Amino acid sequence: MSAYLGDVAALARKDLRLELRARDTLPAMALFVLATLVVFHFALPGGAGDDAAYGLLWVALVFTALLGLARAWVPEGEAGALDGLVLATSDRSAIWLGKTLATLAFLAVAELVALPAFALFFARLDGAALAGVVLASIGICAVGSLVSAMAAAARGREVLLPLLFLPLAIPLVVGGVGSSISPEPGKYLAFLALYDAVFAILSWAAFEYVVTE
């Protein structure tokens, strides 16, 4: 058990250290989400109200996550490092968990930029909305790191990843928007938690089949 967690931590740390050295992904995600919010200002008609802005926030978050996920398996793709990892770790699902935690950390940093900017530009975010962001981010990264591993095995992965990911992200957007604008956000948060549980377990169990040759 502790060996498993040690593997997970080592893999996540490896990704974070790579990112700190190369700075390939994080600045791009942060800038992208800011630029998207500015675009939204011009895309929203004057009297559109806050509800529309909350909806667009979720679009921005999903696409920012997509940007990060597209690069998630790039380090492993070079020089067949993934095959080495698959051979080296005793339990392959540790690779998925490590990648999920690393992408979650990236997404969290992007959200640390996005959410204050959103509150400044558009509307305030209450506790339920923040809880929704946290829960949806977990789901996004859990599912996203699996489907991006699938896309990494295919030709044209950059095109494929959004096609694979967006239908799976629709329930997350529903839960996220609901928790931001509904007067009773509890059921949306519960739904997000349910989504996270279902798809995290599924991805955890299925990852082995995606990466082994």
Next chain:
Amino acid sequence: MTAAEKYVAAAYGVFLLFVLVWVVIIAAKLSRLERETGELVQLARARALERGDG
């Protein structure tokens, strides 16, 4: 025909059309399979002939 009748006919017509298109596709596939099997049979016969000669 009333509007309702037209829509009902359209809904069932869509299904009928789907079945017909499927028949066409399967027919095309079957004739391709027939041609390919024919080619393979000829190949096999030629091979058998060669072996008979040699």
Next chain:
Amino acid sequence: MSIAKPSLTAVAILAAVLAGVSVAMIFFVAPEDADQGLSQKIFYVHVPIALTAYACFGLGAWKALRLLLTRGERYDLESYTAIHQGTIFGALTLVTGAIWAKASWGVWWTWSSNQLVLFLVLFLFYCAYFMLRFSIEPGPRRERISAVYALFGVALIPVSFFAIRLANDFIHPTVFTREGPQMTGEMFAAFCVSWAAITLVAYVMYRTELAGKRTDLHLRELREALAP
């Protein structure tokens, strides 16, 4: 699990007979709906097609699970064929649903019909399945990745269903409601026969497609064996 597979010919004959009986029942036995009038007859083709699509997706996922658990290669083709079939029936659900929406509400598309929205999501999801499948080199890796994606599909169906129900609360109040099953006995019987007929038609198509695809593979193998 050693039920002998029914002969394809027998199933095809049964499907044809049931299809004929169901058309007769729908148009001559089942009474016209009190509220919706004639356009309610679309129900007898739309809903069975939708249920058949679910069944195909379920079958595809079941075969995918068998593939992952047993590594039996043949399940890949079976799973793929079932999902292919399901996607076609999903598209038909969208088309017949749009016709029904037009007939009863005067619009070709409505976001308040949960079933239609769900099928739109599923249609997108399963179209991506084909994109994924055809951009990976054939081999065990593709079989397993396709299988995992197919399994995600059956998890997505109920989750999306809930999500769409939840979204209706904040996107807009439901304006249109399709009446619940206040069907007479004859209507329900006609529905069941139609459902059975369409399911059997789908099954015949599935088996035929599968036979064609298997023959394709066998021919390729033969050609390689015979090649000089």
